[in-house]
């Protein structure tokens with residue numbers, strides 16, 4: 001267990017799936033946790049289910065003004081924002097690269113990559129000023145190896161890995177650590193957004209022969225959100241049942 005008492009976290013896409021598991025784990029570690037999600041009914045219901053240390057704020061990660069409001073909400077809810085998890089993401093259509101509509105490319109890059117950039121941009125000034133912060137970006141193994149029929153998603157997640165490395169260099173001596181996670185095949189709603197054949201392809205290449213669980217991703221994230229991580233910045237951690245390529 002990591003002691004996060006006194007820390008305040010904001011998790012984008014925290015209403016369900018991996019984000020929800022991260023919210024629950026951070027609360028269990030003693031943090032206050034803000035669910036930022038575009039799905040207001042699910043986010044509000046979860047916050048009231050989880051009790052007084054949880055709060056919900058409507059957040060579309062593609063909106064810079066939403067991010068400013070979400071960071072302000074977390075700061076007033078918990079006193080300061082210590083932890084940001086950029087988790088919100090979509091898989092996009094399962095479609096061959098040359099038939100991918102430009103608007104689909106922009107939709108996936110906008111949420112998965114630009115949304116992560118905007119979250120970092122909103123949270124970093126306060127973290128740098130207070131000389132403390134932990135940011136975890138949820139990328140994907142797709143960003144390392146490139147998934148078939150998923151050019152927008154793979155490109156966005158490669159971008160998240162590069163963004164993490166770049167921002168880490170900006171904050172290296174400022175008390176802020178920013179790292180990312182590259183999961184593969186975690187059983188959530190997102191697995192239902194892709195075609196059944198594509199999901200079989202994703203799980204089928206996992207050497208452990210099974211999909212991952214949201215609690216497994218939340219455990220790695222909790223460590224990266226804690227003071228136990230102190231000498232890692234700009235790193236990418238695989239959580240992929242052995243599907244590690246570099």
Ligand SMILES: NC(=O)c1ccc[n+]([C@@H]2O[C@H](COP(=O)([O-])OP(=O)(O)OC[C@H]3O[C@@H](n4cnc5c(N)ncnc54)[C@H](O)[C@@H]3O)[C@@H](O)[C@H]2O)c1
Nearest residue numbers: 013016017018038060061088089140183185186188189190
């Ligand atoms: N499930 C997997 O196999 C897998 C593998 C690798 C990476 N990931 C990544 O993990 C993250 C979470 O995925 P998940 O499987 O839990 O998905 P999910 O679909 O279950 O949950 C995604 C959450 O993000 C929210 N969201 C979507 N668009 C948003 C927006 N514009 N603004 C704010 N919130 C928004 C949704 O409402 C939802 O609550 C994503 O970034 C995804 O790419 C998932």
